[in-house]
Amino acid sequence: MKAFPMFIRTARAGIKASPPPKPASTGHICLVGAGPGARDLLTLRAVERLQKADVIFYDRLVDEEVLDLARPDAERVFVGKHVGAHTWPQDRINRMIVTEACKGKRVVRLKSGDPGIFGRATEEIDAANEAGIAVELVPGVTAVSAAGAMLGRSLTERNVADVLVLATGTGCASDPAPDSTRHSGPGTTTAFYMGVRHAERLAHDLIGKGLPSDASVDIAVEVSKPGQKHLTATIGTLAATIKREKITGCAVLLVTWPKCLVMENVDFPRHAGFLPAQRQALPA
Structure with missing residues (x-):
C-alpha cells in the first residue's frame, strides 16, 4: 500500500495538521x-x-x-x-x-x-x-596551554609559581605599548602573546622590576604545528636571540619568576601589586 505523507494521514483522521515549521x-x-x-x-x-x-x-x-x-x-x-x-x-x-x-x-x-x-x-x-x-x-x-604541553611541564608549580599571567606584548592605536609586565613578580609565570616584536621593551621592563638579567625565558614557536620549535634565552639576551633566529611568526614568551628569587634595590609602587610587607617577606 502506498504510504501517504504524515500530514495527509492526519487530515484523513479528522485532525487538523500543523504546518511545517518555517525557516528562521x-x-x-x-x-x-x-x-x-x-x-x-x-x-x-x-x-x-x-x-x-x-x-x-x-x-x-x-x-x-x-x-x-x-x-x-x-x-x-x-x-x-x-x-x-x-x-x-x-x-x-x-x-x-x-x-x-x-x-x-x-x-x-x-x-x-x-x-x-x-x-x-x-x-x-x-x-x-x-x-x-x-x-x-x-x-x-589557547597557545600557552599548548606551549606547556610542548615543553612537557606544568605552567604552575607549588612553591615556585602559583600565579599564571596571560599578557599581550602589543596594543592598539589608543594603547600601543600596554604595561604588559605589571602583574609579573615572584611566584608568577607570565605568558606574553604577540610579544616577539616587543621583546626588548618587555625584557627591559622585567629587569626594571627586579628580575635578574640571567633569568631563563622559553620561546615557544608555532606550537602544535609541524614547524613548532622551542628556544631558550635569558631575559638579557631575549631580543638578540629572537633577531638571530629570525623569529617573526607566532610565538609565546614564557617567563617564570620563582618565589625564591630575592629582589634587591627595587622600589615597587603600590599599584604594582607588591606592598612593602610582601617584599620583606620574600625568602632570602
Whole structure:
C-alpha cells in the first residue's frame, strides 16, 4: 500500500495538521576557537559547529586542516590580518558576519586559540547583539596551554609559581605599548602573546622590576604545528636571540619568576601589586 505523507494521514483522521515549521528569518553567529594549530586539539563542539556552518570567516593563523573539518559546501572567507596590512579591519569583519547571519545563514567566526583571549571577540559579540543576532562562544585551547604541553611541564608549580599571567606584548592605536609586565613578580609565570616584536621593551621592563638579567625565558614557536620549535634565552639576551633566529611568526614568551628569587634595590609602587610587607617577606 502506498504510504501517504504524515500530514495527509492526519487530515484523513479528522485532525487538523500543523504546518511545517518555517525557516528562521535570521541565522546565528558562532565564535569558535580553532586552538593553537593542530586540528585534533579542537573541541568536539567546535567540530560540530564547523560541520553545520553555511559560511566560515577564518583568521590567518587557522590551519588548512582545521578548515577541512567543515562541510564541503560551506563558504570559506579569509579575513586574516597581517602586521601593518589590515585588509580586513575589525569593523568590516563585524559588518560581514552580521550581514550573512541576517540572510538566515549559520555563520562561524573561526579564530586561532581561544576567541576570548586576545581575540577581539567582544567587538564581534557587540555587533551581533546590536543587530539582534543570536551569538555563541565556543572556547578553544589557547597557545600557552599548548606551549606547556610542548615543553612537557606544568605552567604552575607549588612553591615556585602559583600565579599564571596571560599578557599581550602589543596594543592598539589608543594603547600601543600596554604595561604588559605589571602583574609579573615572584611566584608568577607570565605568558606574553604577540610579544616577539616587543621583546626588548618587555625584557627591559622585567629587569626594571627586579628580575635578574640571567633569568631563563622559553620561546615557544608555532606550537602544535609541524614547524613548532622551542628556544631558550635569558631575559638579557631575549631580543638578540629572537633577531638571530629570525623569529617573526607566532610565538609565546614564557617567563617564570620563582618565589625564591630575592629582589634587591627595587622600589615597587603600590599599584604594582607588591606592598612593602610582601617584599620583606620574600625568602632570602
